[in-house]
Amino acid sequence: MTTQAGTTHTAATPTRPYRLPGGLRFGTLGLVAIVLLAFPIVISNPAVTSVGVFALIFVLSVSGWNILSGYGGYIALGGAVFFGIGQYTSALLTIHLKISPGWPLFLLLPVAGAVAGLAAFPIGWLLLRVRKHTFIVLTIASMFIFQLFAFNLGSITGGSQGLQMPFPGWKGSYFNEPFYYVALFASVIAIFTSWTIRRSKFGLGLMAIRDDEDRARSLGVHTKSTKLVAFAISAVFMGVAGAIYAPFVGSIFPQFAFDPTFDLAMAVMAFTGGLGTVAGPVIGALVIESAQQYFLLEFGGANVFLIVYGALFVIILRFLPDGIVPSISMRWRSWYDARERRRLDAVTSNPPPGRDTVPVTGGRA
Secondary structure, three states, X not given: OEOOOOOEOOOOOOOOOOOOOHHHHHHHHHHHHHHHHHHHHHOOOHHHHHHHHHHHHHHHHHHHHHHHHOOOOOOOOXXXXXXXXXXXXXXXXXXXXXXXXXXXXXXXXXHHHHHHHHHHHHHXXXXXXXXXXXXXXXXXXXXXXXXXXXXXXXXHHOHHHOEEOOOOOOOHHHHHHHHHHHHHHHHHHHHHHHXXXXXXXXXXHHHHHHHOHHHHHHOOOOHHHHHHHHHHHHHXXXXXXXXXXXXXXXXXXXHHHOOHHHHHHHHHHHHHXXXXXXXXXXXXXXXXXXXXXXXXXXXXXXXXXXXXXXXXHHHHHHHOOOOHHHXXXXXXXXXXXXXXXXXXXXXXXXXXXXXXXXXXXXXXO
């Protein structure tokens, strides 16, 4: 911009923050942490606290699912394979090792996660050779294959009769609290892992694969191993979620352990909150699963809750088409840029005295 005396001032381009200010971010995280920690203490109704347990199980699952599907761009609709493996691992070890019901059950969570992660390597080695729609179809097929195995291997899985896990001796409203806090702790680990991966070289490789896999390979990204490791990490967290879910509900059946609606729910939660972000799947799981469980309790088994659940999903995507977190972030950036432009316009139109002119002291014209 040129002033009245010919002096040129270059207006700085306003910065475009991709995140909220640090104080606001940490304040929000602190508030959320306090609410989640106090929830089962303040709310003693078991029907309500059970909603919190289910919501955190999905937070754990979808945070792991987002590592491959969100960062890597490979939408997997077969995550129920690892959710079911985690359930059966927990149940079979509990039954055959005669593990006493109660806190010792939670010692099986790392084992269930490890089994699911190890199972992911051969499955991923086969499925990750294809891309896009073919990958989606094959992940769905793998889930139904494992469901059929669970039905037919009755000597191991109990078949259609299912498996019954010993119930912990916790009584009354306290029954939900151990599951709640264990699920919360596991969810924090999953979220931190997701956050770390997104900011790591490994995460950059995943996002490069998502944007253009062939170009990422040409730039030196080991695409096969990167996808496979991400697939296994996702499986670990879904296996842990299954190992929490099994003793909480107390029974395991093939059609529920390897349930296609589980995968659809994770996809809906991730897209609603914001696919490929750290906070988006978490918010989507808390909102969608809590709403679904509430409507299920409110309307019972008449399936009316599915109508309300679907309407809620449509409303969110109608007004926040990119998901809750990206849409809010975009609006924040728009507001911030508009404010910066107004501030710069005010400065350049009313420059400080003594800085808008250049005094002429003589010399040749």
